[in-house]
Amino acid sequence: MTQKEVRARVREAAADRGRLDCMRQSFGTILDRQKENADRIPDLEARKERLRKTKEASVGDEGLFLEALARLEENGFRVIVAKTADAALRSIRDEVKGYDLVVKSKSNVTKEIHLAESLGKDGISVIETDLGDRIIQLSGCEAAHPTGPACHMTRREISELFSKHFGEEVSEDPLELTRVMREEIASYISKARVGVTGANAITASEGAVVIVHNEGNAAKCAMLPDKHIVVTTTDKVVPTLDDAINVTKLQTYLSTGKIVSSYINVITGPSYTADIEKKVYRGMHGPKDVVIVFVDDGRMAAQDKEAMYCIGCGMCLLHCPTYNVLGPGYGTPGHMGGHGAYLAGSLGNLDEAVDAGANLCTSCGACRVVCPASIDIKKGLIDTRGKLAKAKKGAVPEHSVLVASVKNYANPWQVPRRRKANWARGLGLRPRGEVLYFAGCSTSLLSPDAARKVVRVMRACGVEPAYLGQAERCCGSTARKLGEEPLARELAEACFADFKKAGARQVVTSCPGCSSALNHYSELPKKHGIQVLHLSQFICEHLAELNLTPVDIGPATYHDPCDLGREQGVYEEPRKVLAAVLSTPTTEMERSREMSGCCGSGGGVRSAYPELAAEIGKDRIQMARDVGAATIITSCPWCRQNLLESQGEAGSMPVVDLVELIDRALADDQR
Ligand code: SF4
Ligand code: SF4
Incomplete structure (x- = not known):
């Protein structure tokens, strides 16, 4: 794209x-x-932990995979392992040769390998039997959710689609929409001699295919035609049926909110009976032939x-x-x-x-x-x-410009390095000291006033900060997020060498991107014996030294910057500081702390796709409006800038930095 x-x-x-x-x-x-x-589902967290452990142990485990293959074959499955998507398509085409109709249930991998399109070229109709997938198939648009693929379409759109498809008016009533399509799908299933399904899990110890579904058609695709083809991926193998049930529980609850799905099918090969003279006859009531196609396509060999x-x-x-x-x-x-x-x-x-x-x-x-x-x-x-x-x-040209600027100017903003320290003129900051203020590129160049306030506040805390001036480098945050890992590491290492030379034991940053980038290589702070903190953490530690008169800014909310919150786990410190500087407590947005919404600026999105960043920013501002806030407070220059730039039609919402409020609350003798 x-x-x-x-x-x-x-x-x-x-x-x-x-x-x-x-x-x-x-x-x-x-x-x-x-x-x-x-x-x-009180054991949700335990189930998630179990899932992670199961997947860590199973995905890519060749021994487990071979065990699954052996058990599946013992159970009567014909097993095909396709190394590539093309090989998988060739195998499936061979399997369906001579048929002109295939009914198919929900399966991500069949979409991944474009199965329907490929069989269509051979003149084979592939009919989706999940209602949502069938709507998507008829509309030609893309699915919006794995289990609710048509969740972005209104009932009116679906009624128009069905009316056109059936050549007669179909009402918008969801029951009527479901009825007409159910009848059509049922007629296809009754005619089809091949059914294709996916699998939510394959169990190695039982050699079973586990399929979760709500509408019932997946079971029909698996049981009514003569041949059932399971198309799945090598990473779906788990050790036991218990593990598979855990997958189905989580998948159902998280994708629909239900505790259990309508159906869970456990298939262990072609149907059989031993009712006559205790002899086993296969394919008595269900398919005679059950084939399982494992699509690997680089999965087993992938490093990550x-x-x-x-x-x-x-x-x-x-x-x-x-x-x-x-x-x-x-x-x-x-x-x-x-x-x-x-x-x-x-x-x-x-x-x-x-x-x-x-x-x-x-x-x-x-x-x-x-x-x-x-x-x-x-x-x-x-x-x-x-x-x-x-x-x-x-x-991405805009990203290349950012990286080139970091290399050439020691900042991503394409501003000559010497201008980065302009904000500090006249402040008398020394280049050496135990506590060093790392202003960072964005605060220095986008909010120079905020940088001066940081110095004032640090001094009010009784700490005289050192500052590297023009020698201050870029922390490497932007470079790392854009995939320039070697450059990012080089910059972080060089920054720590500078801090060491300056005699620093503690480094305070006003941008969470800087503290997160400098702490990212966790061995560096340890090796140099230097602690890197965000300003909110530093102020929180020194609150007792500040003489503050709480300020009234009306109803306000705090936006957790992703680099400070989710990345570094700093949620409480800014809130403690706010409690001390504001006369009215802030209101939490519905999505805050670990679940915080995003401002839209990060990861190079604002630079390369400003429209996308602005839409995301608008969403976040709306979340603030929804809780009655008239001001958003944050503690990141990137978040502040993007939220300020993303104001929608509803009018402008002030966005202030935490340091601005602390500065306003400082008593005159500390200013
Ligand atoms: S679909 Fe579910 S399991 Fe997959 S990455 Fe997203 S949250 Fe994780
Ligand atoms: S933008 Fe989307 S994909 Fe990227 S980290 Fe955030 S939630 Fe994940």
Whole structure:
């Protein structure tokens, strides 16, 4: 996807609010249902931990995979292992040769390998039997959620689609919409002699295929035709049926909010009977032939296997700021959102990773918090960007400019290095000292006034900060997020060498991106015996030394910067400081602390895709409005800048930095 295309998509998405709103409403319904049923799954966290452990131990385990193959064969499955997507398609085409109709249930991997399109070229009709998938198939648009693929379409749109398809008026009544399509799907299933399903898990010790579904058609696809083809991936193998049940529980609860799905099928090969003289006869009532096609496509050999821990629950999509703006324009057909781009990158499909939007991630990290397998999509996408940079693929011109600027000017803002220290003129700051203020590129160049206030506040705390002046380098945060890992490390190491030379024992930053970048290589602070803190942490430690008169700014809320909160776990310190400087307590937004929404600026998104950053920023401002706030407080220059730039039609919302409020609250004798 080129930037031009991304921009067009953002514009389209912003113009077509109906679809976006519909998708978000559906997401809200899932979350509400989860809340309603939360007490019925009290062991949710334990289940997530178990899932992570299961996946860590199983994905890529060749021994376990071979055990699964042996058991499946013992049970009468014909097993095909396809090394590539093309090989899988060839095998499936051989299997369906001579048939002209295939009925298929929900399966991500069949979308990944474009099975329906491929069989279509051979003149074989593939009919989706999941209602949502069938709607998507008829509409030609992309699925928006793994288990609710058509959740972004209104009932009116679906009624128009069905009316056109059936050649007669179909009402908007959901029951009527379901009825007419159920009848059509049933007639296809009764005629088809081949059924294709996916699998939610394959169990090694039992040699079983486990399929979760709600509508019942997956079971019909598996049981009514003569031949059942299971198309799955090598990463779906888990040790036991118990592990598979854990997958189904989590997948159901997180994707629908229900405690248990309508159906869970455990299939252990062709049906058989031994009712006549105790002799086994296969294929008595169900399919005679059950084939399982494992698509590997680089999975077993991949170095980073974390993307393959996915169980397709869609939770990451519900919380992803980019997905909430772009919808299915972010991700791949089989794997939506950032996870799709990460999976493509980890499988070495770099062009696909670019098209999927590897550069659209704001690095907010919300997805990892909500993912039942704790998949670190943010890190995965940063690594993918590293692979892209190495392979010289998918270069984003605006990102290249940022990186060149970091190399040439020691800041990403293309400003000569000597100007970075202008803010400190006349402050008499010394270049050496135990406590060093690291102003950072953004505060120095975008909010020089804030940098001066930081010095005043630190002095009010009784600490005379040292400052490196023009010698201050870039911390490397931007370079790392854009995939320039070697440069980022080099910069972090050089910064620590500078701190050491300056005699620093403690480094205070006003930008959370700086403290997170400097703490990222955890061996560096240890090696040099230097503690790196964000300003909010420093002030919190020195609150007792400050003579503060609380200020009244009216109803306000605090926005947790992703680099400070989720990245460094700093949630309480800014709130303690705010409690001391404001006369009225702040109100929390619905999404705060670990679940905080994103401002839209990070990961190079604001630089390369300002329209996307602005839409995400608007969403965050709306969240503040929703709790009655008239001011947003934050403690990051990037967040502040993007939120200020993202004001929508509803009018402007002041966005102030924490240091600004502390400065205002300082007694005159401390100013
Ligand atoms: S890190 Fe944030 S923007 Fe990136 S994929 Fe995850 S939720 Fe989406
Ligand atoms: S990446 Fe995690 S949250 Fe997203 S669909 Fe997969 S399992 Fe669910």
